[in-house]
Amino acid sequence: MISPLEAAAVLFGIASVFLSARQNVWNWPLGIINVALYIVIFYRAELYANMGLQVVYVVLAAYGWWHWLHGGANHGVLRVSRVSAREAVLLAIAFVVGTIAVSTLLARTTGASLPVADSALTAASLVAQYMMTRKYVECWLVWIVADVGYVAMFIYTSLWLTAGLYLVFCVLAVVGWRQWRASLREQRASDRAFA
Numbered sequence: 001m002i003s004p005l006e007a008a009a010v011l012f013g014i015a016s017v018f019l020s021a022r023q024n025v026w027n028w029p030l031g032i033i034n035v036a037l038y039i040v041i042f043y044r045a046e047l048y049a050n051m052g053l054q055v056v057y058v059v060l061a062a063y064g065w066w067h068w069l070h071g072g073a074n075h076g077v078l079r080v081s082r083v084s085a086r087e088a089v090l091l092a093i094a095f096v097v098g099t100i101a102v103s104t105l106l107a108r109t110t111g112a113s114l115p116v117a118d119s120a121l122t123a124a125s126l127v128a129q130y131m132m133t134r135k136y137v138e139c140w141l142v143w144i145v146a147d148v149g150y151v152a153m154f155i156y157t158s159l160w161l162t163a164g165l166y167l168v169f170c171v172l173a174v175v176g177w178r179q180w181r182a183s184l185r186e187q188r189a190s191d192r193a194f195a
Helices: 004-021 027-044 048-070 085-109 115-133 139-156 160-193
Strands: none
Touching: 004 027, 004 160, 027 048, 048 085, 048 115, 085 115, 115 139, 139 160
């Protein structure tokens, strides 16, 4: 049975990701509401890594909201860019270390469902969310991979509506990838025209 809480979380989640794909700064406050609801949902489902992830998302959403408005040149609006090779390597290391650390902690201290999968998806989500706060176009590729994994995990844990939400997130991530790449091409063309 689908709970009203899960339904509300799904609606806020879809709205937030839709606005992210369109580079609309209002994605951040809607995302904060979405993750606050999921803190409760994941606690009830004993998906503790994902519950903790939602707490971190609140902080990252507040940072992303500010950074998108003031993180660009001269404290202006942030533009879409590409992640550097150095930062990509550091993010990959953070993913591996995060997965190992969280899965070890969960396996030893909780009765968590799927501690390794939960931890890997948590680490991938943190990497993707950080990349989104920086407006790195590649964040969408990480989201696509993570969302596919989440669909499988939520089907396994019988969170059917949430599995459907992550399937929608996957589609929206493909849209975001295409839109942000187009935006990056337009920015580069504009920069060349004014150079």
